[in-house]
Amino acid sequence: xxxGQKALLELAGETLLDRVLRRLSPxxxxxxxxxxxxxxxxAGFGLPVLSDTLDxxxxxxxxxxxxxxxxxxxxxxxxxxxxxxxxxFPDDLVARMVVASGPIVxxxxxxxxxxxxxxxxxxxxxxxxxxxxEQALSAGTRKIVAWANLHxxxxxxxxxxxxDPFFNVNTPGDMLTARSYAAEFGL
Numbered sequence: 001x002x003x004g005q006k007a008l009l010e011l012a013g014e015t016l017l018d019r020v021l022r023r024l025s026p027x028x029x030x031x032x033x034x035x036x037x038x039x040x041x042x043a044g045f046g047l048p049v050l051s052d053t054l055d056x057x058x059x060x061x062x063x064x065x066x067x068x069x070x071x072x073x074x075x076x077x078x079x080x081x082x083x084x085x086x087x088x089f090p091d092d093l094v095a096r097m098v099v100a101s102g103p104i105v106x107x108x109x110x111x112x113x114x115x116x117x118x119x120x121x122x123x124x125x126x127x128x129x130x131x132x133x134e135q136a137l138s139a140g141t142r143k144i145v146a147w148a149n150l151h152x153x154x155x156x157x158x159x160x161x162x163x164d165p166f167f168n169v170n171t172p173g174d175m176l177t178a179r180s181y182a183a184e185f186g187l
Contacts (some may be wrong), residue, residue: 102154
């Protein structure tokens, strides 16, 4: 996407991040943004902006760890994570994850050809696993599902009808598709 802040790209009159916040905020008690560059660009959202607690920015799991540490300091037992480039994720995501039975809960979609596909950046994470996650990251773990599987994972499965609700914007072509979805489905 040209190396810029993808979350700040505009889709149908609002940024991808605005859309994500509009969907997530009613589902949780509070929201924080995990960002590691151009932090000042996120100040206007009026939310805590958290940079990774690890220096080498080792990927999405580091963002989960950062969220866990912050949430524990706030007195929360769990965090819900979502991706800022996925503007149409379900309005009932967190509610469904909370009632699922598993130490870690991940969203998933049903694919008729490939079966159940996990959406690993959409999860419910107990903050009491933060020390274990930090050790795993220090040992080189980078794959969300690999680490999560060590602790047990429940899945909240969605059908991709009329489209995959976890569709994410990674390319200019994806943005065109997102604009089409937004117009066609009034999103």
